[in-house]
Amino acid sequence: MARLKPWYQVVTPREDLRENRPMDASEFAVHLDHIREGRETVSKDYSDSARFFDRTYMTESLLELCSQVVRRLSGIQVETSAVYNMATQFGGGKTHSETTAYHLATNGEKAKSWKGVDRILAKAGVPQVPKADVAVFVGTEFDVIQGRGGGGEPVRKTPWGEMAWQLGGEKAFAAVAQHDAQGVAPAGDALRAMLPSGPTLILMDELMNYVSRGRKTGQRDQFFDFLQNLSEEARARRDLVLCVSIPASELEMNPDDVRDHAALKKLLDRVGKAIMMSAGAEIAEIIRRRLFEWWGMPEDGRKVASAYAEWAIEHAQELTGIDADTAYEKFQECYPFHPSVLSVFERKWASLPRFQRTRGILRLLALWVAHAYQEEHRKASGELLITLGSAPLEDPTFRAAMFEQLGSNELEIPVTTDIAGKKDAHAARLDREANATIKKASLHRKVAATILFESNGGMSQSQAEAALPEIRLSVGSPELNLADVDHVLEGLVGTCYYLNWDRNRYRFGLTPNLNQILVTRRGAVKPKEIEERVKQQTQKLFGEGPKEIDRRFFPERSNDVPNRPALTLVVLGLDNTLSDKSTLQMMETIVRECGAPGRTCKSALIFAVPDSADAIRDATRNLLAWEGIDDDEETKARLDEAQKRLLARSLNRAEGDMKETIWRAYRNLFLLGPDNKLRPIDLGQVTSSMAKTIVDLYLNELIRTDEVTKGVGANRLPRYWPPALTEWSTKAVRDAFYSSPQLPRLLDGDTIKRTIANGVSEGLLGYARKDDQGRLELIRFQASLSETEVEIDDGLFILKKEDAAKLLDPPRLAQITVTPTQVALKPGQHAAFSIAARDQYGHPIAVPSTTWSAKGGSVSDDGLFTAGEDEGQYNVRVTTDGLEAIAEVRIAKEPTQTKEKQQAGKQMIRWTGEVPPQKWMNFYTKVLSRFASTPGLKLRVSFEVPAEGDQGAAKANETKSGLKELGLDDNLSLE
Numbered sequence: 001m002a003r004l005k006p007w008y009q010v011v012t013p014r015e016d017l018r019e020n021r022p023m024d025a026s027e028f029a030v031h032l033d034h035i036r037e038g039r040e041t042v043s044k045d046y047s048d049s050a051r052f053f054d055r056t057y058m059t060e061s062l063l064e065l066c067s068q069v070v071r072r073l074s075g076i077q078v079e080t081s082a083v084y085n086m087a088t089q090f091g092g093g094k095t096h097s098e099t100t101a102y103h104l105a106t107n108g109e110k111a112k113s114w115k116g117v118d119r120i121l122a123k124a125g126v127p128q129v130p131k132a133d134v135a136v137f138v139g140t141e142f143d144v145i146q147g148r149g150g151g152g153e154p155v156r157k158t159p160w161g162e163m164a165w166q167l168g169g170e171k172a173f174a175a176v177a178q179h180d181a182q183g184v185a186p187a188g189d190a191l192r193a194m195l196p197s198g199p200t201l202i203l204m205d206e207l208m209n210y211v212s213r214g215r216k217t218g219q220r221d222q223f224f225d226f227l228q229n230l231s232e233e234a235r236a237r238r239d240l241v242l243c244v245s246i247p248a249s250e251l252e253m254n255p256d257d258v259r260d261h262a263a264l265k266k267l268l269d270r271v272g273k274a275i276m277m278s279a280g281a282e283i284a285e286i287i288r289r290r291l292f293e294w295w296g297m298p299e300d301g302r303k304v305a306s307a308y309a310e311w312a313i314e315h316a317q318e319l320t321g322i323d324a325d326t327a328y329e330k331f332q333e334c335y336p337f338h339p340s341v342l343s344v345f346e347r348k349w350a351s352l353p354r355f356q357r358t359r360g361i362l363r364l365l366a367l368w369v370a371h372a373y374q375e376e377h378r379k380a381s382g383e384l385l386i387t388l389g390s391a392p393l394e395d396p397t398f399r400a401a402m403f404e405q406l407g408s409n410e411l412e413i414p415v416t417t418d419i420a421g422k423k424d425a426h427a428a429r430l431d432r433e434a435n436a437t438i439k440k441a442s443l444h445r446k447v448a449a450t451i452l453f454e455s456n457g458g459m460s461q462s463q464a465e466a467a468l469p470e471i472r473l474s475v476g477s478p479e480l481n482l483a484d485v486d487h488v489l490e491g492l493v494g495t496c497y498y499l500n501w502d503r504n505r506y507r508f509g510l511t512p513n514l515n516q517i518l519v520t521r522r523g524a525v526k527p528k529e530i531e532e533r534v535k536q537q538t539q540k541l542f543g544e545g546p547k548e549i550d551r552r553f554f555p556e557r558s559n560d561v562p563n564r565p566a567l568t569l570v571v572l573g574l575d576n577t578l579s580d581k582s583t584l585q586m587m588e589t590i591v592r593e594c595g596a597p598g599r600t601c602k603s604a605l606i607f608a609v610p611d612s613a614d615a616i617r618d619a620t621r622n623l624l625a626w627e628g629i630d631d632d633e634e635t636k637a638r639l640d641e642a643q644k645r646l647l648a649r650s651l652n653r654a655e656g657d658m659k660e661t662i663w664r665a666y667r668n669l670f671l672l673g674p675d676n677k678l679r680p681i682d683l684g685q686v687t688s689s690m691a692k693t694i695v696d697l698y699l700n701e702l703i704r705t706d707e708v709t710k711g712v713g714a715n716r717l718p719r720y721w722p723p724a725l726t727e728w729s730t731k732a733v734r735d736a737f738y739s740s741p742q743l744p745r746l747l748d749g750d751t752i753k754r755t756i757a758n759g760v761s762e763g764l765l766g767y768a769r770k771d772d773q774g775r776l777e778l779i780r781f782q783a784s785l786s787e788t789e790v791e792i793d794d795g796l797f798i799l800k801k802e803d804a805a806k807l808l809d810p811p812r813l814a815q816i817t818v819t820p821t822q823v824a825l826k827p828g829q830h831a832a833f834s835i836a837a838r839d840q841y842g843h844p845i846a847v848p849s850t851t852w853s854a855k856g857g858s859v860s861d862d863g864l865f866t867a868g869e870d871e872g873q874y875n876v877r878v879t880t881d882g883l884e885a886i887a888e889v890r891i892a893k894e895p896t897q898t899k900e901k902q903q904a905g906k907q908m909i910r911w912t913g914e915v916p917p918q919k920w921m922n923f924y925t926k927v928l929s930r931f932a933s934t935p936g937l938k939l940r941v942s943f944e945v946p947a948e949g950d951q952g953a954a955k956a957n958e959t960k961s962g963l964k965e966l967g968l969d970d971n972l973s974l975e
Contacts, residue, residue, distance in 0.1 A: 004307055004478075006383050007336035008376050010300045012293045017370040032099055032205055033138040036166075049103040053114035057289050059282040062097055063116075065243075065275055067123035069101050073130045073199040075238045082234035083272025085265065086245045093286075094245040098203045101243060105132040105201040130239075132199035135163040139210030144217050158219070159210070160186055160226050163202060164194035172196075183219055185226035191233055199239040202230070207246050208253075211260050220260065224267070231271040244268055283361065284334045284342050290362055291369050297332060304384045305331035308338075311478040318482055320469035337365075338387040340450075340474040348456045348464045349405065364405065367398045388453045388474045389446025393420040406456065410510050414498035418508070419448040426495045430488075443475065443488045448508075450474040451492075451499065455507040468504040494650075502642040514647055517635065521625035530620045534574060537620070541662055542571050542608070545693030548748040549606075555586075559595035561605065565738040565749055567708065569606050569695065571666075574613035578668050583609060587670055587678055598961030603745060604738035607670040607678075608698070619661040623654040663688050669698060671707060672741040676954035681705075699747070709744040711751045712737070714759030718800055724920045727768065727776060727797035730756060734792050753787040756798055760785040766804020768797045775843040778807040811839035813848065818863075818878055818885040825857075825867040825891055833863035833887055835878050850880045856891055867891045947974065 012018070034042045045055055056062075065084065072080040086094040104111050104120070108131025111117050121127065137159050142148060147157035149165070154173055156162040161180030164172040175193035179186045186194065207227075214220045227244075234240045246264050253261060268274070288294045309327040316322040330339050345361050371392035376383055383390060392398045393415055403409040416422045430444040438444070454466030454474070472485050493501045497516040500507045539553055552561045554573035561570055570590065576583040587609075591602045610616065629635055630651055639647065667686045673679035683701060691697035702708040720736065720743055721728060733756070737746045746752060759765035766781040767790070776797065780789075781804040790796075799807070815838045823831040833852075839845040852859045856874025859865045865876050868891065876887045909931075915923045931937045947955050952974055960970040 004304050004384055005300045006376065006381060007301075007304070007385055008373050008381075008383075010298050010304070011336050013291060013369050013373050014293060017291060017366060018373060020370045020374050031138070031141075032095055032102065032136050032203060033141040035099060035102065036134075036136045046099060049107055049111070050114050052099070052103055053111075053116055055289050056096070056100060056116065057282065057285040058116040058119060059286065061275060062093075062100060063119060063123060065097055066100055066104060066120045069201065069241050069243070070104060070120055070126060070129050071124040072241045073105065073132050073201065073239055074124070074126045075199075076124075076126070077238055081273035082237070082241060083231045083268060084241070084243045085268035085272050085274045086243065094247075095205055098205060098243050098245060101201060101241075102134060102136065102203060104129050105134050105199070107131065130199045132201045132239075133167050133196040134201045134203065135166040137163055137202075137204045139204075139206035139208065141206075142210060144210065144213045144219060156180060158183055158185075158226075159204075159223060160191075160194065167196055167200065167202075168194065183222055185222045185229060187225075187229045191229055195233070195240065200237075200241070202234075202240070202242045204243065205245045207244060207264060208257060208261055209247075211264070212254075212257050215256060215260070224263065227264070228267055228271070231268070235271060242272070244272075283346075284337065287337070287342065287362065287365055291366055292336075297335065301335045302332060305335045307478050308385065311476070312473070315472075315476065315482065318469065319473040319476070320467065321473070336386055338385045338474065340388050340454075340470070341365075341386060344388065344453050348454055363401050364398070367395070367401055368392060371395050371398060384477065387446065388450040389442075391449045391453065393449055393452075396421070411452075411508070414508055414510065415452065418492075418496040418498050419452060420445055426497070427492065430491050430495060434488075434491075437481075438484055438488060441480065441484075443480075443484060444492060446475045447471060447485060447488050448492055448496070448499070451506045452508045455509075465505040465507045468506075471506070500642060500646075502645060514629065514639075514643060514650060517629055518622070518625050518650075521628045522621050524628070525621045525624045529624055530617050531574070533620050533624060534616055537658060538571065538573075538662055541659060541694055542569070545695035546699060546747075549695060549699070551695075555590060557595070558590045558593040558599075561590050561594070563594035563597070563599045563601050564604070565601050565735045566604060567606070567738070567745055567747060567749075568604050569608060569698070571608045572610065574610060574616060576609065577613055578609050578611045584678065591672060591678065592957065592961065598964040600961070601735065601738040603672050603741045603743070605671065606698070606702070606745075608666050609668045609670060610665040611668055612665060615661050616658075616665050619654070619658040623651075623658045626651045626654045660688055663694055663697075666694065669702075671702075671745075674741050676741060676958060681707075702745075703747075706744055708747055710747050712744070712746070712755050714755050714762060714764050717755065717759060717765065717798070721800065724917050726803055727799055729794050730790065730792050730796045730798060731794050733798060750792075753790040753792070756790045757785045757787040759798070764801055766799035766801065766807065768799055768804070768807065769795055770797070773844060775811075776807060778804060781805075781808065809840065811843060811845055813837055813845055813881050813883065814840040816847070816878070816880060816883045816885045818876070818887045820887065822888045823865075823890070825865075825889060826893060827867050827869045827871070827891060829867050831865045831867075831889065833859070833865060833876055833878070835863065835880075835885065837880075848880050850878050853877045853879075854889070856889060865889060 031039075031042065031046075035047055038047065044051055046052055058066075068080045069084075072082060086097060104117070107129070109128045111129045112121070117129065121129070142159065142162060147155050148162055149155040154161075154165070154170070154177070156165055156173070158180045160176050161173060164176050164180075168175075172194045173180070176186045176190055179190060204227075211220055211223060214223055231242060234242045246261065246268070306328060309331045312319060312322045312327050312331075313324045316324070333339075334342050342361075368386065368391060372383075372386060372390055375381070375392070391402075393402075399412065399415060399421065400409070403411060412421075416425060418426045420428060422428075427444040427448040431439050431442050434444065450471050451466040454464070454470050456464045468486075468489070471489070472482055475485060476482055489501075489506070492499055493506075495515060497512050497519075498508055498510070499515075500509055500513055535554065539551075542551055542553070548567065550564075550566050550568040551571065552568055553571045555561050555570060561568065570587075572583065572586075576586060587607050591599060591605060593599055626647070630647060636644065636647070663686050667683045669681040669683070670678045671681070681701070683697070686694075686697065688694075691700060699708060703710065717733070722736075730752070734746070734749050734752045737743050737752070738749070756765060756767065760767045760780050760782075761784050763782040767779045767785060768776045769779055771777055776799070778799075779796075781799075781801075817836045819834050819836065820831075825831055835847050835850055837845045837847045850861075850863075852861060852863055854865055854874065854876040856870060856872055857866050857868040859876055863876075863878065867889070871892045872890075874889045874891065876889055878885050911927075928939070945955075956972065956974045959972060963970040963972070
């Protein structure tokens with residue numbers, strides 16, 4: 001689409017509007033008497049006949065009136081009337097119409113060249129305008145006591161005296177001088193004597209003003225008689241026309257005025273023809289000619305109107321009053337105004353008592369155009385049309401003119417508070433805080449101004465409202481996303497103090513709405529109430545959802561979070577926000593410690609951290625304020641039904657807002673990463689529509705990224721197997737998923753039972769226990785095992801399949817040893833030997849029958865050796881099932897010192913060496929377990945392990961924690 005030009009680059013306002021000169025309503029009120037007198041104060045637009053016609057749009061009603069007046073003045077009685085009653089609403093174009101007739105009648109044939117006169121003559125069916133004698137009587141200009149005249153002229157005390165003077169000077173006045181002096185209405189010959197014999201036009205305006213004042217001096221009845229007599233005389237003549245205007249401003253009438261107004265209307269309707277002067281469909285052309293240098297529809301204006309019409313047709317279902325057959329015509333007829341600007345006065349303002357249809361609209365629009373022309377030039381605005389939303393409500397002069405038409409300035413506070421006129425007006429503030437598109441368009445202000453006009457400020461008794469389709473039509477454009485209008489309305493409803501809303505219908509009024517009550521209530525909410533409600537609502541929201549995960553709320557110390565092998569969601573409070581440096585320190589402490597002891601299940605912890613506290617507290621304050629209003633029966637009693645419905649909706653919305661605010665704030669999770677450091681997870685823009693509960697949202701994301709798993713395949717357990725272990729207790733297996741950040745976290749720790757059961761059933765794992773002597777016994781391997789049969793216990797183990805396969809071979813004798821292995825004896829002394837047996841797995845086994853034999857002495861069946869007399873070194877041998885063990889015996893009359901003899905004193909067994917990781921458990925069972933109950937056993941451990949970079953510190957901390965858990969000194973070095 002080619003670039004469309006803004007209205008101020010297409011059409012030019014008239015000079016005074018371009019210069020933004022102050023104007024008042026009088027500039028648009030025609031003073032017929034002033035025109036007749038030729039006063040200098042009268043604008044050339046009215047006094048210069050040719051210029052007047054040039055700027056006058058010949059409406060159908062004006063064409064009808066003028067053609068009939070010209071026809072009657074030409075002496076043609078067919079299809080004409082002698083008396084015209086223009087008793088339309090105040091400000092309805094009546095005086096303008098009389099002025100048109102005045103210029104025609106006073107200029108006669110000269111009028112033929114003026115714009116539009118050819119149409120009048122054609123419709124009248126006459127070749128030229130007859131020149132006529134004209135009399136003008138304006139009720140507001142004639143004083144009922146002093147009359148008019150003096151200073152060389154006779155004083156005229158009555159309307160008939162004044163009219164006679166204007167029509168025939170001294171001669172005509174002399175015919176009714178006595179009637180004038182006595183205040184008696186002329187009739188018959190006297191009346192005919194004051195009237196010219198040729199074409200005559202009598203124009204009477206503002207009659208009610210004169211009648212109301214004349215009532216007090218007794219002239220009211222005579223005036224009625226005169227008007228009736230004059231009307232009858234006009235009807236009797238061929239070339240006399242009487243045009244009468246009776247304003248209908250009921251707001252200014254007392255009961256007597258109302259009665260007389262009805263009497264005048266009845267009289268004139270009986271003797272004449274009532275005529276409506278301003279047709280709504282033609283008001284646009286009238287306005288364009290009065291406000292702009294208008295020479296017809298510019299091509300650029302036609303393009304804009306077409307673009308708007310196409311847009312309106314496309315969105316007809318979302319708008320109102322759009323007919324595809326007339327949309328193009330409607331936008332072109334009203335250009336440069338949006339059709340809503342001109343139609344709103346007819347649709348919504350016409351019923352207002354003080355509204356002046358033509359004069360009032362012109363006055364407002366003149367100020368409107370003058371201000372918009374200056375401002376939009378200054379801002380280089382791209383406004384294609386003058387819309388309701390562009391009304392210069394920030395201008396005090398414009399507001400005053402608008403309030404005058406509305407009939408009250410009580411709207412000053414609502415308008416300046418909610419729309420414009422003050423820097424902190426709600427709509428203006430919302431625009432400043434909005435996104436770039438809405439801010440540039442000043443959309444909050446435009447929508448609010450549109451509602452004001454469409455609801456006529458709430459001043460009508462019918463409480464006119466702005467429906468959503470009307471608002472969309474008024475502010476919409478080919479460049480606007482209508483969804484933005486709905487968003488803006490939501491902001492206005494939640495902010496403005498005088499905007500009422502019910503079921504997509506909006507209205508500005510004088511009474512403060514719930515928002516202002518809310519502001520007062522918000523100020524009364526105590527911080528303690530807010531904190532308590534935040535905790536309550538947070539616990540409620542986080543308490544919903546999956547039960548497999550434990551919840552811990554608002555911890556203050558590390559032992560507020562238990563050290564247990566279960567997935568635990570730790571929800572921090574508003575005192576520990578993301579931006580608070582102490583928050584990370586607190587989480588690190590909880591991960592590292594659980595009170596004094598170190599924490600082993602550190603990977604089980606998932607922290608939920610609020611990114612800020614202000615939004616949650618603000619939403620909570622709102623909710624508590626709405627609840628306070630709802631609980632206050634006295635306040636609720638002052639609300640109308642619409643406000644009560646709004647209160648219910650607002651309370652419901654506040655509850656939803658608080659929920660959404662908590663969801664949005666708790667978008668940050670922290671958990672232990674593979675590097676043993678807390679790792680943040682930012683979930684982005686979070687809303688409650690993303691998951692059933694916020695805990696579901698967390699788990700969905702953690703499961704998606706494999707941080708949490710619902711189960712582990714049995715084939716993965718060997719990959720996680722600690723290298724130092726042959727058998728791995730089921731409890732240690734489960735706990736590993738909550739202690740090691742290298743492993744995924746189990747959503748439910750009991751699911752490891754299913755993993756073990758599947759592994760055993762599939763032959764990937766063995767399931768075993770230990771007997772009283774610490775030997776492994778295979779419970780199940782390569783056979784079906786249900787998860788209900790699996791127990792999580794330190795005494796139950798799983799084995800890799802190769803280790804489980806070994807336990808399928810029954811224990812058999814594989815090794816025997818004899819004790820002691822060496823002895824020194826004198827001849828004849830005795831030494832007792834014993835035998836120990838182990839199976840192929842290194843476990844002790846019962847000793848079968850044995851055969852003992854010896855040299856250098858004798859040995860009994862139970863291993864008792866008796867030394868012979870011969871000195872020397874001999875062997876004691878024991879055999880069983882093909883296995884043999886030998887002990888050494890030294891016989892001497894004076895035995896040398898041997899290790900066996902040293903055993904008689906205090907001796908210590910010491911060993912120092914390196915044990916490979918794969919033999920650590922075997923080292924314990926085969927070596928250390930022998931001495932586990934021996935008093936005085938001491939075990940000193942020295943180890944060193946490479947640790948590089950940042951992982952070194954992390955591993956050192958882990959080691960310290962492990963040492964603390966065992967109650968050992970955690971003093972280690974990292975070099």
